[in-house]
Structures are given as structure tokens and as C-alpha cells.
Amino acid sequence: MTPSKEIRVALAGNPNSGKTSLFNALVGSNQKVGNFTGVTVEKYEGFRKYRDYKIRFTDLPGTYSLSAYSPEERIARNFILSEKPDLVVHVVDGTNLERNLYLTTQIMDLDIPFVIALNMYDEVKDKNIDIHLDHLERLLGAHIVPTSAVEKTGIQDLLDHIVNYREGTITFRPHKLQYSQALNTVIHDIEEILSRAKNLNTSQPLHWLAIKLLENDKEVYKLLQDHPIWITLNQYLLKHLDSFKHLTGNDPETLLTEERYAFIRGALAETVRLPGKRKQDLTDKLDAILINRFTGLPIFALIMYLIFTATFRLGEYPMIWIEDFFTWISIGLKNTLPNTLFRSVLVDGIIAGVGGVLVFLPNILILFLGISLLEGTGYMARAAFVVDKIMHRVGLHGKSFIPMLTGFGCSVPAFMATRTLKNDADRITTLLIIPFMSCGAKLPVYTLLIGAFFPTRHAGKILFGIYIFGILIALGSAAFFKKTLFKGESEPFVMELPPYRWPSLQSLLLQMWHKARLYVRKAGTVILAASILIWFAGNFPKDENIAQKMNALRTQIQEQDLPPHEISQALEKIKVEEEALQFEQSYAARLGKALEPAIKPLGFDWRIGVALISGIAAKEVVVSTMGTIYSIGNQVTEESASLRERLRNDPAYNTAVGLALMVFVLLYVPCIAATVVFHREAGAIKWTLLYFFYTIGVAWIMAFIVYQLMSLFF
Amino acid sequence: MRASETMEGTLDQARCGTLLEVQGVYAEGEIRRRLLDMGLVKGARIRVIRKAPLGDPVEVEINGFFLTLRLEEAKTVKVRLLEAGPFHRHGGPHYGRGRGMGRGRHRWFHRFNPFSDTDHS
Known part of the structure; x- marks a missing residue:
């Protein structure tokens, strides 16, 4: 197939317009997920062979507009402007034209060819909404193809349109969006000034640049301010904007938006007949219960509880199978291979490392099934609505709740769950505080230490206290980051509550598959290398x-x-x-000894230092490492002494050390698997460094305070 | 306050069930852009549906969809009252939503006085 037979198509549309379902219906499983350059927004690409052509689809992030404020919007518009797809397929939710067509007006400003996929056409029919398609096509200057991603209708028609456009058998007429005289004059003047600019290095249409300039678009400002033409342009703006405001009683930004909506209302009045009276539908009835003032919070708590339990309880069984499987392999290899270095690195390094990573896969799959269900049905937005007030207290978004809750189970899926947050400041802050939500692997450490240093009657209270302490540190840190690093960068909470819909099984499975793939690929590379390194430090040199x-x-x-x-x-x-x-x-122990001066003020000796270092491999390893170290010197005679008793009887330790150690383990940097996932989600080394030093710093300070205070009493 | 003045206010003060007309958005920067993009332009009609269980954010119906925004943001939206209270039979799609329990403590007494800050004057 020659490259000229390829058609590049971008899918653009509102969130919840069924764009992703349509994408799945178009390309099936011929798709892969990557990232848009430099950002953590997922990029879905796929292809479909149709009538001699290979049509490449890129699913742009769902947006309501094409402003420069959110990464999604910047990606969508930059993709259209700089990658120059052959055609844009604009997915429009047919049941909500008024809002969806607003994006259409923005695409019109770009002066690019586009075809409208009038999606959810099955629902349009069910709701007796009558749309005069021919007339609407004339007004919008684009061909309209009714589609339904759910019922898979109109797909062929859409593909035909794409190919026909390529073959030149269909063409586009100009749209009928006309701004008022006042605006047109200013837009035209600016276009004229821009056309005089020499080597204005941009692929962007001047008409669009002029409009965006009037909308105070940050990116367009930045682009033009760096160009000599800015002097002329600025003079013009200074001179005319005031008189414009005086004349129209409004600023251009507001007027542009108002006129767009006026155009949409006019177009819809001419082309759409709504059924007389809308009945209460499922969404109204469900919302009356699900986000009701009284039942809203309890139902939210119940749903969160169900997801949390399903993730970690249901996930436990496959986890045990995976663990058993890797143990089985290890034992098998130990019995067949001779006791060489190769066996050691294979069994204790590679297999233990990869096994320790894959063991989280069930958690990840179940959690993401849950999250996909919440997002697909439309409840996710409601959950954010219900808890936003609490989260907003510390400067976070309602949607931060789910990743934080997940952090109690395991940081790995929790970090991945932050993808539901669209705003970078919110996402990074949430990522940074998740380590303080005490994860499941820390529990064995607490159990050991509480058993060793506290009477049984206080065990429950101490454990509960540790969890609460973690939450407080997390919330405090969120407030701290929001007030310092991300000052004033909060995402405004302006969010749609989409109608409840049942997500397609295909979308659910595809999403789970993508998550699993992303995670496993990491396990095969970085985490594997890190496991071998940690194994090496613990096993070398041999004396x-x-x-x-x-x-x-x-x-x-x-x-x-x-x-x-x-x-x-x-x-x-x-x-x-x-x-x-x-x-x-070993190197690990030497490191522990080298660290002793740094952890002495916390009451820790080098043995704890080593345990903490190996805890970076996985938190539960803290316990097994202590088991290994404390067998030193206690051998042969004291055969019945458990680790707990040894700790209790060791003169170097007391309750103060025990509590300080628990606090340290609670707060310091999560395991290597989590750290790798953090790095991928945060996307920049500076965040990973901050995460590393911040968690360790907080852990040190808190453990220090706890140890010094406790030492006064014990 | 005179009656005519009680008919105007900001969205955060509006009570559940009222139908309002947007007069303008008085925010800056991103919030302004977002609100405009979502259709909160002059002349747009919005119905206040409910507040979140903790009283913030608020849910409104606009252009045939449901939008939520924090009171902080709603404060920047200037509105004019078109229809008060949950009793008006507008024929709009979500008439039923404004009804029922828990629509605000003063519902019965102030249904023609839809902006709660005027309750005290």
C-alpha cells in the first residue's frame, strides 16, 4: 500500500459525546495508546482499512472549547493546527446540540474541512427530536452523518464520507457564521495587520489568530508578542479596543461568545424541533436519589467502599495465585539449577522483582474497571460534586478523592488513578500526597512494631492513630503545596453532570487492557532493573x-x-x-551503617537503616530484612525467640523508637514500583525528586519529633 | 429593599428551583472563559437544580444539560429572576427537580424572595 493511500483523521468533540465509543467502533482493536508529546494526556490512535485506503484516526481529548487554558484544549487545537490532519471528524452529541455546537463554531473559525458525526442518533430518535439535517448542513458548512456508536449505525456512511472527501467527490460550502459588524471590522483589521507581518512563523490561519487575540488567548499573545509586528498590533489594539467597548458596551471576548451562542440558537430554531415537553428521564430520577441532600453522601461512601473492597479483597485471590505461581517457579528453579550466582540473580533478583510487581496487576485491573464504570456511567462527576466541598478546603478538586482513597490499598493504582484529574496543579498535588495514605504493605510493619512495643489493649488505637496521622499529613501537605508551588492554579470547578449511560463492554475492556499493558511494560523494564540492583546491593560483596x-x-x-x-x-x-x-x-548494610549518623536522632541504628533501605524495594520487606539482621548474634541458643520478642528484649530499642519507626515507615518514600509509576504519571524528573525528598524529609522530621517527645516519657 | 431590586442578584444566592436569566459574567481569566464556554452568556436561561449535600457546589440546568459550579464561581454570574420557586409550571424539562424535601429551610416563607441575602433586609 502506498503512503498516498493513507488518510489522517482527527476526532474532536465534547467530553461525553460518545467520541471514544465511536473511535472504538471505527477502529476496533487496531488501536494503541500513547501520550501526546510532553504531557500525560493519553493519545489513542488506531486505523481502519476501507476501500483501498488506510484511515488513521487520532482520538483527540474531549473538550468543550478550544481555549488555551486546559492541556486538553491546547492539545486538541495544536494537533489540528500543526499536525494538519486531512480531515477532522467532529463528534456531536445529537441530544445536546446547543452546547455541542459551540465547539463546532470554534472549529469553523479554524477554516479547516470537517465532517460532523451526529452521534447518539438512536437517542435522538427515541427522544423524538426532529433535526432538519440538510438545512443544518448548509448553516454549518459541513456534511452531517448520523451515527450511533452504541448500535454501530452510520459507521460505514462516515467512512464513505471520509474517503469521498479524499477523492474529491464531496466538497464543503462556506458556513454561515457571521460576527457582527463591529467585531468583523476589528477581526478584519487585525488579519490585515498580520498579513503584512514578514515571516510570521505560524501554520495558523490569520482569521483564527485574530479571533483568539481578541479572546485574550494566552498562547496567541505569546506567539505574537515575540514578533516585530506586535508593535503595530498593540498600537491598533490600544487605540480601538476602548472605542469598541464603548460602542458595543462589551469586550470582544464576551461578544464573540455571545454571538456564537446566538448563531447556534438561531440555527437550532430553524432546524430542530424538540418534542413538546420533556419527561423526567432516568438521569433526573437517579440524581434525585444519588446526589440528594440526605442520601448523597451515604451513597457516595457506599460506592467508594464497594470499589475499595472489590479492589483489595477480590484482588487478593488472583494475587495469591500470582504469588504462588512465582514461588512455584522459584522453587522449581532452585531445585533444578545448581547453586550458582546465576540462579541467585534469576530467582532472588529477577523473578522476585517481576513477581513482586505483577502481583499488583489484579488490583490495578479491578480498580480501573471500577473507575471506568464510574466515568462511563457518569457517576464520577457526581462523586466529585458530592465531596468537592471537603476536598476544596485543602485546595483540591472533588475528583482527587478516589486516588487518595485508593492510596490506602496501594500507591501504584492510586498514582495511575490521578489521570482522572485534568488540571496539572491538582494532579501533581494529589500525586505528591498519596504516599502518606498508609498503603496495605505497611501493615505488616505496624503489626510487628505494635506487637513488640505496645500492650495488646492499645494495639487498635495505635494502628488507627497511625492511619489518621497519615491522612492529616496528606491534607496538610496538599494545603501547603497549593499555597506555595501551585499558588492560584486551582482548576475552577465548572463541570458537566453528563446523563447516566451504560458504558459499552468493549470500552470497559479496552480501558482495562490499556492500563494493564502500560503497567506490565514498566514491570518488564525499569522495575526489573531496579530489582536487580537492590538484589545486588543485598548480596554483594561476598566475604x-x-x-x-x-x-x-x-x-x-x-x-x-x-x-x-x-x-x-x-x-x-x-x-x-x-x-x-x-x-x-554487603553494600546495603554498609549504606545502612553510613546512614547511621543521619538517623541516630530518630533513635534508629544501622540495622533499622538497612531495613528502611530495603523497604524501598517493597514495604513488607522491612519486616523480612529485620528478620535476617536480627538473627545475628542470637543464633543457636535462643531458638524460640521470635522477631517480635527479640526487638522487645533488645536494649537498643524502646517504645519511642518503635513509634518513631512506625511514623517513618508511614511517611517515607513508597516502594520502587510505586516510585516508577509516580515518575511516569508526574512526567518530569523535578516532581520525582521533590516526591523523593519531600516524603523522606517529612518522615525524618516527624519521626524526630515523635522520638524526642516520647523519649521524655519513656 | 424594594421588590425590583430583589429580582437581581448573583447565582450563588439563588434558591433551588428558580429560573434565572444570565446578565453577565464578572470573573477574570480562566474561570470567565470556562463559564462563557459553557454557555453562561447574556440572555441564557438557567434553572437552579440543587446544591451538593454539603451546600457547595451548586447544580444548574442550562442549554439542556446539567452544569455544576462552586458558589465561589457562581458568585461571579449576575442573574435576573424570571420565575421564582419550585411552584412555577414552566413546562421546562426539569420542572420536577426543584421539588421535594430539603430545598432550603426558608422555602415556604421566601418563595417569592429568591435571593437569600435579601431575607434579612
Whole structure:
């Protein structure tokens, strides 16, 4: 197939216009998800072969407008202007023309060919909305193809239009959107000034630039201010804008919007007949219960609880299968391969590392099924509506709630869930505070320490207190970031509550598939490398003297005349001790010892330092590392002592240290898998560095305060 | 205050169930752009549907869809009262929504006085 037989099509439309469903109906599974350059907004691309052509579709982010305020809008318009697709398919929700056609007027300003897919046409018919398509086509200057992504009707017709346009068998007439005399004069004057500008390096139509300039568009301002023509332009604006305001009683920005809506109202009055009286539909009835003043919050809490439980309870079973599977492989390999370095790196490094990452996959899949359901049905916007007041107190958006809640289970899916936040300041702030929501893997650490240092009757209270403490730190941090880093960057809460709809199974499955793929790909690369590194630090260098000494002990035991089970017990103890001794002089341990001065003020010694470092691999590893280290010196004689008892009896530790350690584990940087996901979601190394140092900094300060205060009493 | 003055106010003060006409948006920057884009232009009609369970944000119906905005943002939208209270039979699509329990404490007493800040004057 020659490249000339390719047609590049961009899909543009409002959020909730069924654009993504239409995209799925057009390309099926021939799609992949990536990112738009430099931003974390997902870019869906796919192709469809049709009548000798390969049609490439790009699903632009859903927008209501094409202003420069949100990343979505900037992406959509920059894509259209600089990538110059052959054709724009503008997806319009046929049941809500008045708002959807506003974007149409913005696309008209761009002077590009576009075809309207009048989507949800099945609902239009059901609701007895009568649209005079021919006449509307004439007014909008675009061909209109009725489609229904749900019933898969009109797809062929749309594809035919795309190919026909390419083959030149259909053409476009100019649209009928005319601004008032006052506006037209100013727009025309600015166009004229711009046309005189030499080497104005832009692919953007002058007409559009003029309009955007009048709308105070940040990006267009920036573009023009850097050009010599700005002097002339600015003179013109200074001179004419005041008289314009005086003449029309309005500024151009408001007037442009008003006239667009006036055009839409006029067009609809001529072409659309609504049924006399709208009946209460499903959305009205559901909202009367779901976001009602009294039942709204309890229902919200129930739905959150269900998603949370499903994610972590239901996810537990497949997690166990995955763990068992990897254990099975490890044991299999240990039994078949000789005890070499290769086996060690394969089993303890690679398989343990990748297994430890894949184990989160069930959580991610279930959570994203839940989130896709919430978004697809339309409840997500309602959830934000219901809790926004609480979240707004600390400067966050209502939608931050779900990622934060998910953080109690695991930071990995929680970080990924921040994608529902459209505003960068809100998203980054939420990302930065999620580590303080105590994740499930920290629980074993708390259990161990509470068991060691606190009486059983207080255990519940202490545990609850730790969780609450994390929440308070998270909220405090959010307020702090919002007041410093992102001052005044809050997203205005101006949000549509879309009609309730049942999302298609295809969309749900595709979304889950995309998330799983993204995550697994990471597991195969960065996380794998990090796991091997951590394995290396814990296993190297090997001290030959220790090995020799232990081997000597082994021979000694085997030479003694003991019953077989005692020999194997003794050998087991030697093995544990050897591991401990080797570990004590490994790079990880050396690092721990080097860190001791830094953590001394918190009451921690180097052994805790090592445990904390290995906790970066995964939080529950803190416990197993402590298990390894504390076998040192306690061997042979004290065989019944559990780790908990050892900690309790160790003179170096007391309640103050225990509590400080819990606080530190609660707050310091999450595991490597989470950190990698954070980096991908945040998108810039500066955020990852901030995240790293902020979490560790807060952990240190809080642990310090707790330790010093507690030391006064214990 | 005289009756004619009670007919104008800002959106954040409007009571659930009232039908209003937008007079203008007095915000700046992004919020202004957003509100304009969503159709809050002069002459647009909005019906106040409900407030969130905690009293903020507020849900309105405009151009045949439901829009939510914080009181903070609603404060910048100047409106004129077209129809008061939940009793008016407008024939609009969401007549029923303004009714029922919990539509504000003073519903019965102030249904012709739709801006609550005038309650005290």
C-alpha cells in the first residue's frame, strides 16, 4: 500500500459525546495508546482499512472549547493546527446540540474541512427530536452523518464520507457564521495587520489568530508578542479596543461568545424541533436519589467502599495465585539449577522483582474497571460534586478523592488513578500526597512494631492513630503545596453532570487492557532493573572468610554423632547465620551503617537503616530484612525467640523508637514500583525528586519529633 | 429593599428551583472563559437544580444539560429572576427537580424572595 493511500483523521468533540465509543467502533482493536508529546494526556490512535485506503484516526481529548487554558484544549487545537490532519471528524452529541455546537463554531473559525458525526442518533430518535439535517448542513458548512456508536449505525456512511472527501467527490460550502459588524471590522483589521507581518512563523490561519487575540488567548499573545509586528498590533489594539467597548458596551471576548451562542440558537430554531415537553428521564430520577441532600453522601461512601473492597479483597485471590505461581517457579528453579550466582540473580533478583510487581496487576485491573464504570456511567462527576466541598478546603478538586482513597490499598493504582484529574496543579498535588495514605504493605510493619512495643489493649488505637496521622499529613501537605508551588492554579470547578449511560463492554475492556499493558511494560523494564540492583546491593560483596568459617562449622556438625533431625536443624541455623553475616558486610548494610549518623536522632541504628533501605524495594520487606539482621548474634541458643520478642528484649530499642519507626515507615518514600509509576504519571524528573525528598524529609522530621517527645516519657 | 431590586442578584444566592436569566459574567481569566464556554452568556436561561449535600457546589440546568459550579464561581454570574420557586409550571424539562424535601429551610416563607441575602433586609 502506498503512503498516498493513507488518510489522517482527527476526532474532536465534547467530553461525553460518545467520541471514544465511536473511535472504538471505527477502529476496533487496531488501536494503541500513547501520550501526546510532553504531557500525560493519553493519545489513542488506531486505523481502519476501507476501500483501498488506510484511515488513521487520532482520538483527540474531549473538550468543550478550544481555549488555551486546559492541556486538553491546547492539545486538541495544536494537533489540528500543526499536525494538519486531512480531515477532522467532529463528534456531536445529537441530544445536546446547543452546547455541542459551540465547539463546532470554534472549529469553523479554524477554516479547516470537517465532517460532523451526529452521534447518539438512536437517542435522538427515541427522544423524538426532529433535526432538519440538510438545512443544518448548509448553516454549518459541513456534511452531517448520523451515527450511533452504541448500535454501530452510520459507521460505514462516515467512512464513505471520509474517503469521498479524499477523492474529491464531496466538497464543503462556506458556513454561515457571521460576527457582527463591529467585531468583523476589528477581526478584519487585525488579519490585515498580520498579513503584512514578514515571516510570521505560524501554520495558523490569520482569521483564527485574530479571533483568539481578541479572546485574550494566552498562547496567541505569546506567539505574537515575540514578533516585530506586535508593535503595530498593540498600537491598533490600544487605540480601538476602548472605542469598541464603548460602542458595543462589551469586550470582544464576551461578544464573540455571545454571538456564537446566538448563531447556534438561531440555527437550532430553524432546524430542530424538540418534542413538546420533556419527561423526567432516568438521569433526573437517579440524581434525585444519588446526589440528594440526605442520601448523597451515604451513597457516595457506599460506592467508594464497594470499589475499595472489590479492589483489595477480590484482588487478593488472583494475587495469591500470582504469588504462588512465582514461588512455584522459584522453587522449581532452585531445585533444578545448581547453586550458582546465576540462579541467585534469576530467582532472588529477577523473578522476585517481576513477581513482586505483577502481583499488583489484579488490583490495578479491578480498580480501573471500577473507575471506568464510574466515568462511563457518569457517576464520577457526581462523586466529585458530592465531596468537592471537603476536598476544596485543602485546595483540591472533588475528583482527587478516589486516588487518595485508593492510596490506602496501594500507591501504584492510586498514582495511575490521578489521570482522572485534568488540571496539572491538582494532579501533581494529589500525586505528591498519596504516599502518606498508609498503603496495605505497611501493615505488616505496624503489626510487628505494635506487637513488640505496645500492650495488646492499645494495639487498635495505635494502628488507627497511625492511619489518621497519615491522612492529616496528606491534607496538610496538599494545603501547603497549593499555597506555595501551585499558588492560584486551582482548576475552577465548572463541570458537566453528563446523563447516566451504560458504558459499552468493549470500552470497559479496552480501558482495562490499556492500563494493564502500560503497567506490565514498566514491570518488564525499569522495575526489573531496579530489582536487580537492590538484589545486588543485598548480596554483594561476598566475604570468603565467612563462607569458609561456616563451611568448617558444617563439617564439624556433620562429623558429630547426632540424630539426623538435629543435624538438619543445626545446618539450618548455620545457613541463617551465614546469610546474616554476609548481609552485614554487603553494600546495603554498609549504606545502612553510613546512614547511621543521619538517623541516630530518630533513635534508629544501622540495622533499622538497612531495613528502611530495603523497604524501598517493597514495604513488607522491612519486616523480612529485620528478620535476617536480627538473627545475628542470637543464633543457636535462643531458638524460640521470635522477631517480635527479640526487638522487645533488645536494649537498643524502646517504645519511642518503635513509634518513631512506625511514623517513618508511614511517611517515607513508597516502594520502587510505586516510585516508577509516580515518575511516569508526574512526567518530569523535578516532581520525582521533590516526591523523593519531600516524603523522606517529612518522615525524618516527624519521626524526630515523635522520638524526642516520647523519649521524655519513656 | 424594594421588590425590583430583589429580582437581581448573583447565582450563588439563588434558591433551588428558580429560573434565572444570565446578565453577565464578572470573573477574570480562566474561570470567565470556562463559564462563557459553557454557555453562561447574556440572555441564557438557567434553572437552579440543587446544591451538593454539603451546600457547595451548586447544580444548574442550562442549554439542556446539567452544569455544576462552586458558589465561589457562581458568585461571579449576575442573574435576573424570571420565575421564582419550585411552584412555577414552566413546562421546562426539569420542572420536577426543584421539588421535594430539603430545598432550603426558608422555602415556604421566601418563595417569592429568591435571593437569600435579601431575607434579612
